[in-house]
Amino acid sequence: MRPVPVRHSPIRPWAALAALALLGACATHEVDFQGEGDGVVGEGAVVHAVLETPPVGQPGQDAADDPAVWASAHPVMVKGVATPGFVAGTDKKAGLYIYGLDGRILQFLPEGLLNNVDVVEGLSVGGRPQVVLGASDRTPGKVGVALYRFDPAATQADNAVHYWGAIRTDVVEPYGFCFVRRGDQVYAVLVGHEGELRQYALGVDAAGAPVAREVRRAEIGSISEGCAADEASDAVFVNEENVGLWRYDLDPASGAARTLIQPIAPGVLVADAEGLTTIADGDKRYLIASSQGDSTFPVWRIDAGAPQYKGRFVVKDGVVDGVTGTDGLAAAGGAVGPFPEGVVVIQDDVNDEGGQNFKYVDWRDIRRALGL
Secondary structure, three states, rough: OOOOOOOOOOOOOHHHHHHHHHHHHHOOOOOOOOOOOOOOOOOOEEEOEEEOOOEOOOOOOOOOEEEEEEEEEEEEOOOEEEEEEEEEEEEEEEEEEEOOOOOOOOEEEEEOOOOEEEEEEEEEOOOOOEEEEEEOOOOOOEEEEEEEEOOOOOOOOOOOOOOEEEOOOOOOOOOEEEEEOOOOOHHHEEEEEEEEEEEEEEOOOOOOEEEEEEEEEEEEEEEEEEEEEEEOOOOEEEOOOOEEEEEEEEHHOOOOOEEEEEEEEEEEOOOOEEEEEEEEOOOOEEEEEHHHHHEEEEHHHHHHHOOEEEEEEEEEEOOOOOOOOOEEEOOOOOOOOOOOOOOEEEOOOOOOOOOEEEEEEEEEHHHHHOOO
């Protein structure tokens, strides 16, 4: 059983938005580690979330898992609501939520057992550029990657995220997932629970349906999940949960070759290591991980040769409650709705009211706390 820590009463997302300006100034089986998800928080620079989503699932249920963030230079229409972007978040018991950048629910797709989600641009259907979402899908009979598309130029009130198709796989239990573009090519990278790595080249056929071609397969070694890919540094980063953080070349011709960036180590990256995301901050790029075992978030700079470790942060109680036991996180740099220089969205496994949910942290606060 996971003890539930006492939390301060939060300001709900619509109220917390008003406070934003003020706060922004080789085993093959899973191994449980003592401390995982038990509310113990390690040392790190302190930041606070400024918004949160409504609870996902039922109280005490392990449901919310992983988010993805997409921002637009102009408002887009989602289910009758004009928004400068959205956050997609998985309910691994039921489907996919689409949230506004204020934390409110815009749409729910009851799609089954979705685990990790990511978003990418670079594909068109009928000559119209699309925003494509992908999620690792563990639903019996649908195992693989579920694909969705959103038309950012559509203005009708019922415009929304729609199911588009799927990538079928031989991976028994799809777990981690990330997208990346390399030049004109969009890649989908799938990580299996038992450490399988699959990379697919994604395209669109003449009928407007998605097509995928496997271009790489490798074995990570043991239970793995977190995945983040970065075109600028030509890298795919993967967290092998009880081993450490790996870097693979993005080029699928590199095969299984990899470099261990950070082994599991107290005070840096604690098992089990889970979520990964990247964020651009001007000409700098950073990789952020979830050190789930001690509820901290180590950060590396990745644009200047070998990744450089920059420290860790923790998310403590503020206008909304703090964050523990994070499965997944996602970030976007630059202007993201009410976040002028970027946002990091983080899953929280012990919410102070109801089920798990997602917290929004202003990137400026993280940058300031770590002296980046």
